Amino acid sequence: MPRPTSDRLPLNRYPVRIVIPTRFQDLDAMGHINNVAFAALFEDARVRFNWSLGRLNRGDGFRAVVARNEVNYLAEGSYPEDVEIATGVGRIGTRSWDILAVMHQKDRAIATCDTTIVMTHPADGGIPDDFRARLAAMTLDDAAA
Template identity: 65%
Template sequence: MPRPAAWRLSPDAYPVREQVQTRYQDLDTNGHLNNVAFAALFETSRVRMNRALGMWEKVDGFRAVVARNEINYLAEGSFPDPVEIAIGIGRIGNRSWEMLAAMFQNGHPIATCDTVIVMTAPAGETLPAALRERLEELGISGNQVP
């Protein structure tokens, strides 16, 4: 796996940042955060952002699902230190968008996560204009997405 682009490893590149507390149950037998914990921590931030985007509102039959989720592990994480998740929107398509995130602990990058969300309903329609506008507002700074 190639190392992520340098901009992905800076929390300043992302429009949204939040601290998420790690839990003792997140540890594996080696005493560091296990891979499932990384996925759950990223999911927490992704769901919070989707809620802020209005994704939990039942509007005009709109539905979207996770189509792809890729985590790149860069370093070990530990308990009890919280992690900072930095997240923003990457590419926006006709019926999908990319959520790009990075996880930091004690100021160091420990993982990145790329998630593709795909609109499943209504069939045959493009992203609603209001949602597209909100996604664009949360785009990664400097249009660094290739």
């Protein structure tokens, strides 16, 4: 897989940012944050982002699941420094959308994550117009690149 382009790395391209503490248990035998912990940190940020959009898996019949998740490791992460994860929406399709994220630590990008979310219910039709508008409001800022 190709390395992410430099325009994906600045925090200010993304509409939502969250700081998450690292944990001692996130370390591997070499003393770095392990790849599973990277995925879990991205998952935490993505779930919080999804919940902020509303409507996802909240009992109103609209459901969506992760169909693809790709993490690109750019540099080592360390403990006990926090990470900052910036998140936004990339592609919006008929029944799916991409959530893009970048993780920074000590003022440098250490990983990116691209996740495709797919609607599973309702089984027919596309993304509801109100939710599509919320997704569109959360796209990456091209002007900040």
